[in-house]
Amino acid sequence: MSHLHIPDGVIAPVWFICGYLGMAALLTLAVRQVSREEVASKIPRLGVLSAFMLLAMNIPLGFIPTHLNLTVLAAILLGPWLGVIAVFVVNLLLALVGHGGITVMGLNVLVLSSEALLGYYLFAALRQRVRLELATATATVVALTASLALMIGIVGLTQIDLLWLLQEHQHGQEAETQTAATMAPQIEGDVQESEAEGRHSQHTSLNRFVMLVVPIGMVGIVLEAIAVTLLTSFILKVRPDLIACQDRQTEKGE
Amino acid sequence: MHLADIDYLAFQGNSLWHKASALSKLFFTLVIICVVVISRELPLLLFTLALTLALLVLAGVPLRSFCHLLLYPALFASIFAFSRLGTSWVGAALVLVKSLTAATALILLITTTCIPAIFGCLRLLLPPLIADALLLTYRSFFTLLGQLGSFMTALRLKGGYAPLKIMLNLRSAAGALGVLLIHSLEASERMHRVLVLRGYRPGIIFAGKWYRPTWYDLGPVLGALVVLFGAVLV
Amino acid sequence: MNETVRVKCLRHIYPDKTEVKLCGLDFVVYPGEKVMVLGPNGSGKTTLLAHLTGLLRPVEGEVRVLGADPVKAFNTLRRRVGVVFQNVDEQIIGPTVWDDVAFALRNYGFKASQIEEMVAAILQEMGIFHLKDKIPHYLSGGEKKKVALAGAMVMRPELLIMDEPFDGLDPAAKKEIIGLLGKFNREYGTTIVMTSHDINLVPYIADSVYIISKGMILLHGNPREVFAHPEVLRQANLEPPLLVELFSALAREGLPLDIPLTLEEARLQLLQVITSTKTAI
Structure with missing residues (x-):
C-alpha cells in the first residue's frame, strides 16, 4: 500500500532521476528474468491482473485515507518479476491520471516492487511450511511493513533536498538586493543558521510525518493483508491450479 | 473511475489539440514537466499554468468534471507546503503552482490523446x-x-x-x-x-501508426517553444 | 471425398479433473460445408472446438483437421484455420480495429504494404471500414463480433471455427453475420463449423447439423432430417422451431405437409393445401 503522493516539482531532481534510473535497471532485470515461453502464456494474466489492481484501488475503504494495492497478490499469481512489471504498468497509468505524481513514479515503482519481490519470496518460503492463508497473511504484512519503512526512509532522505531547494530560493532573492561581495559573509552566516534550523524542522517534520503515516499505514496493511488472504483462499477453493502450478498452462472449459 | 471518463473524452474529442499526434503532445508535456522541475520563478510557472489551463478549456475538456483530478495533487501539495515551510508564502505558492501545473499538463495530455497512442510512443522506449x-x-x-x-x-x-x-x-x-x-x-x-x-510474438500488438506527424502538431510544438522561450527569458 | 474434419470418440480431462467425453456418431465435416453443432450448455461443444483448434490434446480418441493432427501440426494449421471465440472482448487484442485485424498478418511477417491491402480489403468486404480507427470497447456487440470475424477471415482460412457466433446479438446483427458467413462460404469456399443453442437459426445458416448432449453425438443430418426427429432434439434439451412443431402436428392430423425450413416454404405449402381443399369443395 505504500506509495508516495509527492506532488511534481517539489522533490529535488537528483532523487527522482535516481528513482527513474533504479526503475529502469529493475525493469531490465525483470524482463530478462521472464523467459520467452512464459511471455506468451503469462502476458494475458499480467494484463488482467494489472487491470484488476487498478480497479481494486478504486474501491473506497470508508473513511480510511488509503486504498488496496494487491501487489503481493499479483506477485503470488504472476511470479516475482512479472509482479514487478505489473507494478510498473499500474503506476504508469496512475501517474498519467495525476495520481501520485509523474516525477516520483520511479521511486514509487521501486518501493512497490520491493513489496512484490519480498512478498513473493516470503510466500514461496512459507507456503511449504504453514497453511496457505497464514503464509499469505504473513508475507503481505511483512512485505508491506518493509515497503512502508522504505517509503518513510525515502521521504526522510528527499525532504532534506526539498528544504534546501526552497531555502535557496529565499536566499537567492535576498542576495539579489545586496552586493554579493560585501554581503557574502553575512549570507553565509544566514545559510548556516538556517541550515541548522532546517535540519531541526526537517527532523520534527519527519517525526510528524511518521506519526501521521504509520497509524494509517498499519490500518492499510491490516486491510490489505485481509483482502489478499481472502482472495488467495478464494482462488484456492475455486481454482487451486492457478496458485499450485503457476508455470503450467491451465485449461478449463465446458 | 476517472480512467473511463478520461478515455471517453480523449476518444470523442475533436479539438485541434485532439487531432495533434501523441508524440507532439508528449513533447509539450515533457517540456512543461521540465520547467516545473527546474524553474523556481513564480511568474513563469503561473504563466505556464495559465497556458495549460487555457489549452484545457480550448480542447473542450469540461473543467468542472475534471477539477477533482487537479484538486488531488493540489491538496497533497498544500499539505506538503504548509507543513514544511512555515511562514514563507512564496515557497508555499511555488509548491502549489508547480504541482498544479504538472497535473494540468498531464490531464491535458490524457484527455486529448487516446491512451494506446501514448503507449504507442512509449513503446519506442520500452x-x-x-x-x-x-x-x-x-x-x-x-x-x-x-x-x-x-x-x-x-x-x-x-x-x-x-x-x-x-x-x-x-x-x-x-x-x-x-x-x-x-x-x-x-x-x-x-x-x-x-x-x-493468432500467432503472437512479443511487441506485435501495435501496428504503430500513432506518431505520424500532422500539421496539427504545430500547436503542441509551438506551445512548448513558447514555454521554453519564457524559461530562457526569465 | 476428402474430409476437412474428423473426430472419433473423444475424451478429455481438464486440470480440475472434469472429464468431458464426446462419443456416439463420428463428427465429420466435408470441404465447403456449413456445419452447426447444437447442444445445451455443458454438452461438450466448446471442448470439441478446442480440440479442433489444437489447443487441447485428447486423452483418448482421434482428431484430424485438414488431414493432420491439430496438436502436432499446430503451427501450420493455425494459419489455415480461423477461430472466433464466444467472448469477443477477450479475442480483440489490438488497441484499434485496424491493429486488431492486422494482428495475425503482422505476427506471420507479412509486408507492411500487403497488410494494408489485406486489412482494407476484409474491412471493406465486411462493411466495417469506417470503424478502422475505433477503439474496440466503444463498439457495439455486433460490431465487435464483426471485428473478431474480420481478424479471423483476413488470413482467408480454409476452415472457420466459431463458438456461439450469434450469442448476445440482436436480430439485425444476427442477420448480418449470417449474410457474411454465407458470402465467405460461397465466394471463398470457406468451410464453417459453429456451435449454437439457437435452433431457429439452423435453416438460415447450416447445411449439416450435429446434435450433441451429455457427451454424446446423438444425431447428424441436414436441417430437414434433424427436424424430423423432435424426440432426439428434446432429449438434447432443444425445442424444435415452432413452425416444425406446427407442421408436424398438422401432418399427424393427416394433412399432406412436409417439415418447412423457412416461413416462405411454410406459406407455399399452406397455400397449396388450402387451394387444393377449395378445389375439392
Whole structure:
C-alpha cells in the first residue's frame, strides 16, 4: 500500500532521476528474468491482473485515507518479476491520471516492487511450511511493513533536498538586493543558521510525518493483508491450479 | 473511475489539440514537466499554468468534471507546503503552482490523446513485453470495468449494499472482488489461447501508426517553444 | 471425398479433473460445408472446438483437421484455420480495429504494404471500414463480433471455427453475420463449423447439423432430417422451431405437409393445401 503522493516539482531532481534510473535497471532485470515461453502464456494474466489492481484501488475503504494495492497478490499469481512489471504498468497509468505524481513514479515503482519481490519470496518460503492463508497473511504484512519503512526512509532522505531547494530560493532573492561581495559573509552566516534550523524542522517534520503515516499505514496493511488472504483462499477453493502450478498452462472449459 | 471518463473524452474529442499526434503532445508535456522541475520563478510557472489551463478549456475538456483530478495533487501539495515551510508564502505558492501545473499538463495530455497512442510512443522506449502488457492492461481494464459494474448493480439489487452498514458493504465488495478475480484469471487463459492461435510474438500488438506527424502538431510544438522561450527569458 | 474434419470418440480431462467425453456418431465435416453443432450448455461443444483448434490434446480418441493432427501440426494449421471465440472482448487484442485485424498478418511477417491491402480489403468486404480507427470497447456487440470475424477471415482460412457466433446479438446483427458467413462460404469456399443453442437459426445458416448432449453425438443430418426427429432434439434439451412443431402436428392430423425450413416454404405449402381443399369443395 505504500506509495508516495509527492506532488511534481517539489522533490529535488537528483532523487527522482535516481528513482527513474533504479526503475529502469529493475525493469531490465525483470524482463530478462521472464523467459520467452512464459511471455506468451503469462502476458494475458499480467494484463488482467494489472487491470484488476487498478480497479481494486478504486474501491473506497470508508473513511480510511488509503486504498488496496494487491501487489503481493499479483506477485503470488504472476511470479516475482512479472509482479514487478505489473507494478510498473499500474503506476504508469496512475501517474498519467495525476495520481501520485509523474516525477516520483520511479521511486514509487521501486518501493512497490520491493513489496512484490519480498512478498513473493516470503510466500514461496512459507507456503511449504504453514497453511496457505497464514503464509499469505504473513508475507503481505511483512512485505508491506518493509515497503512502508522504505517509503518513510525515502521521504526522510528527499525532504532534506526539498528544504534546501526552497531555502535557496529565499536566499537567492535576498542576495539579489545586496552586493554579493560585501554581503557574502553575512549570507553565509544566514545559510548556516538556517541550515541548522532546517535540519531541526526537517527532523520534527519527519517525526510528524511518521506519526501521521504509520497509524494509517498499519490500518492499510491490516486491510490489505485481509483482502489478499481472502482472495488467495478464494482462488484456492475455486481454482487451486492457478496458485499450485503457476508455470503450467491451465485449461478449463465446458 | 476517472480512467473511463478520461478515455471517453480523449476518444470523442475533436479539438485541434485532439487531432495533434501523441508524440507532439508528449513533447509539450515533457517540456512543461521540465520547467516545473527546474524553474523556481513564480511568474513563469503561473504563466505556464495559465497556458495549460487555457489549452484545457480550448480542447473542450469540461473543467468542472475534471477539477477533482487537479484538486488531488493540489491538496497533497498544500499539505506538503504548509507543513514544511512555515511562514514563507512564496515557497508555499511555488509548491502549489508547480504541482498544479504538472497535473494540468498531464490531464491535458490524457484527455486529448487516446491512451494506446501514448503507449504507442512509449513503446519506442520500452521493451516489447512491457509495451504489450500496457496495452493488454488497458483492454482488460475496460472489460473488467463492465463486469464490475454489473456485479455492483446485482449486489445493490440483492440488498448487498447499504450506505451505513460498513461491514455488509465490505463483505459484499470482497465477494465481488473474489468473483471478478476468478473471472479475470479465466479470461486471461482464454486470451492466452487467442494469442497462441493468432500467432503472437512479443511487441506485435501495435501496428504503430500513432506518431505520424500532422500539421496539427504545430500547436503542441509551438506551445512548448513558447514555454521554453519564457524559461530562457526569465 | 476428402474430409476437412474428423473426430472419433473423444475424451478429455481438464486440470480440475472434469472429464468431458464426446462419443456416439463420428463428427465429420466435408470441404465447403456449413456445419452447426447444437447442444445445451455443458454438452461438450466448446471442448470439441478446442480440440479442433489444437489447443487441447485428447486423452483418448482421434482428431484430424485438414488431414493432420491439430496438436502436432499446430503451427501450420493455425494459419489455415480461423477461430472466433464466444467472448469477443477477450479475442480483440489490438488497441484499434485496424491493429486488431492486422494482428495475425503482422505476427506471420507479412509486408507492411500487403497488410494494408489485406486489412482494407476484409474491412471493406465486411462493411466495417469506417470503424478502422475505433477503439474496440466503444463498439457495439455486433460490431465487435464483426471485428473478431474480420481478424479471423483476413488470413482467408480454409476452415472457420466459431463458438456461439450469434450469442448476445440482436436480430439485425444476427442477420448480418449470417449474410457474411454465407458470402465467405460461397465466394471463398470457406468451410464453417459453429456451435449454437439457437435452433431457429439452423435453416438460415447450416447445411449439416450435429446434435450433441451429455457427451454424446446423438444425431447428424441436414436441417430437414434433424427436424424430423423432435424426440432426439428434446432429449438434447432443444425445442424444435415452432413452425416444425406446427407442421408436424398438422401432418399427424393427416394433412399432406412436409417439415418447412423457412416461413416462405411454410406459406407455399399452406397455400397449396388450402387451394387444393377449395378445389375439392
